[in-house]
Amino acid sequence: MEYxxxxxxxxxxxxxxxxxxDRPKAxxxxxxxxxxxxxxxxxxxxxxRVRAAVFTGAGKVFCGGNDVTDFVDLDFxxxxxxxxxxxxxxxAMYDCPVPIxxxxxxxxxxxxxxxxxLCDVRIASERAVFALPEIDVGVLGGARHVMRLAGQGxxxxxxxxxxxxxxxxALHAKIVDRVVPHDDLMSTAMELAGExxxxxxxxxxxxxxxxxxxxxxxxxxxxxxxxxxxxxxxxTAEASEGALAFLEKRRxxxxxxx
Numbered sequence: 198m199e200y201x202x203x204x205x206x207x208x209x210x211x212x213x214x215x216x217x218x219d220r221p222k223a224x225x226x227x228x229x230x231x232x233x234x235x236x237x238x239x240x241x242x243x244x245x246r247v248r249a250a251v252f253t254g255a256g257k258v259f260c261g262g263n264d265v266t267d268f269v270d271l272d273f274x275x276x277x278x279x280x281x282x283x284x285x286x287x288x289a290m291y292d293c294p295v296p297i298x299x300x301x302x303x304x305x306x307x308x309x310x311x312x313x314x315l316c317d318v319r320i321a322s323e324r325a326v327f328a329l330p331e332i333d334v335g336v337l338g339g340a341r342h343v344m345r346l347a348g349q350g351x352x353x354x355x356x357x358x359x360x361x362x363x364x365x366x367a368l369h370a371k372i373v374d375r376v377v378p379h380d381d382l383m384s385t386a387m388e389l390a391g392e393x394x395x396x397x398x399x400x401x402x403x404x405x406x407x408x409x410x411x412x413x414x415x416x417x418x419x420x421x422x423x424x425x426x427x428x429x430x431x432x433t434a435e436a437s438e439g440a441l442a443f444l445e446k447r448r449x450x451x452x453x454x455x
Contacts, residue, residue, distance in 0.1 A: 198244040204230050205237045206255075212248040212394040213387065214241060214295070218312075223261030224254045226308045228282055230264075235286040238293040248394035248401065250293075251386045252316055253300035254309075259325065262307025265334055280338070283308075287342070290315040291409065294402040296393050300386035301325045301373060306361070307339060314342045314372070317405065318389065321364045321373040322382045330359040345412075346371050397435035397451060 200207040204220040218224045299316030306328040344352045351370045364376045411419035442449035
């Protein structure tokens with residue numbers, strides 16, 4: 198699987214894809230980069246080598262948000278078209294069947310904080326900071342994604358003020374799941390992705406599908422949907438191998454895809 202990207206670097210090693218946003222100076226996202234991210238996550242879901250992914254930013258910033266030069270002459274019609282590209286990109290990342298571990302290495306502002314929330318698990322460097330600064334540059338957006346994790350009060354405070362919060366505040370607000378020393382960030386994220394990659398590939402993909410769908414379902418509807426996924430995963434050879442390995446007290450032997 199070839200990715201052929203300019204600013205989104207993809208490396209696959211032992212079933213784990215390392216995806217690095219690399220657009221100097223601050224990994225700011227313009228229209229072309231939104232489309233490159235969308236294509237990357239679509240392809241990632243079809244890449245049979247990949248069982249888990251780590252998503253991070255190059256340099257000192259995770260993602261500095263939108264390239265504000267895109268907004269200077271943007272009128273209503275232009276904004277409507279532009280934001281359609283943005284939504285498709287965010288949907289591609291959320292819907293990607295491969296679990297994504299976010300390694301938040303620095304500033305995650307605007308689009309950056311949304312990209313962080315779209316990861317399945319977020320591990321932050323102690324140097325990371327988070328913000329919704331759209332109110333200061335004449336746009337709105339991103340708050341609904343943050344609200345999935347942080348709740349109403351924190352999201353509204355960040356949206357209304359554009360104020361930055363540090364990694365510990367983000368951990369307390371549940372925007373991230375763990376904060377680690379900066380030098381330990383990538384090893385911690387890669388270790389978690391490696392642990393996920395050792396699980397049954399079809400079961401992991403069905404599990405992510407179930408978790409995504411259950412977010413918008415009631416308790417009873419969500420569990421009923423999970424039951425249909427359990428029946429589906431039982432049709433795979435990996436399910437039988439997993440159960441047999443458990444009984445025989447050994448590691449399961451899944452087909453090598455990496």
